[in-house]
Amino acid sequence: MHTFNKIPKWTAGLSTGFYYKNFDLNVYFYTRQKYGQLLGVLTDEAGSTRYNHLDVDFWTPDNPSNACPKPAITNPQELLVSSDYAYRDLSFIRLKNINLGYTLPKEISKKFYSEKFRVYFMVENPYTWTKSDYVGLDPENCNSYTDHRPLTSFIFGVNASF
Numbered sequence: 001m002h003t004f005n006k007i008p009k010w011t012a013g014l015s016t017g018f019y020y021k022n023f024d025l026n027v028y029f030y031t032r033q034k035y036g037q038l039l040g041v042l043t044d045e046a047g048s049t050r051y052n053h054l055d056v057d058f059w060t061p062d063n064p065s066n067a068c069p070k071p072a073i074t075n076p077q078e079l080l081v082s083s084d085y086a087y088r089d090l091s092f093i094r095l096k097n098i099n100l101g102y103t104l105p106k107e108i109s110k111k112f113y114s115e116k117f118r119v120y121f122m123v124e125n126p127y128t129w130t131k132s133d134y135v136g137l138d139p140e141n142c143n144s145y146t147d148h149r150p151l152t153s154f155i156f157g158v159n160a161s162f
Helices: 077-082 106-111
Strands: 010-020 023-033 036-038 087-089 092-103 116-130 153-161
Touching: 106 116
Parallel strands: none
Antiparallel strands: 010 023, 023 092, 036 087, 092 116, 116 153
8 A cells, every 4th residue: 555645755946037139938847746645536535436527447348447446336435545546646747837028129119118118928837747647637736626727828918117
């Protein structure tokens, strides 16, 4: 049986910026490593083995895989919780933010009555890398019955200094 620590052994972030002429690119990564726990989505705790909220590779006579046990009408909760089946390593690396900007030359900025004028495009939460056996939607929020992947946002903006 696996014993996972619910608190990550280590957490880190990396923010870096690249600048070339009037372009700037900023990227932020975030990670939690060496932790895990029982996932309710893989047990009857969240009703998921009965209602199949995820695309799960259940055992059937036509699909004799060993990935997930056959759904049952009776409550297999004790079997699922007492084995290591529903325990998963929740380590992940998330690309949290990408920001690409362009600062207009001063001659053009003055046409907008601005000292500095920058346009940018930003993407928040575009991708998360997890271990290959992780089946949930978000390893950072896996305790919640409303477990959902963080929204990916696409933002276009303008910074102006007057």
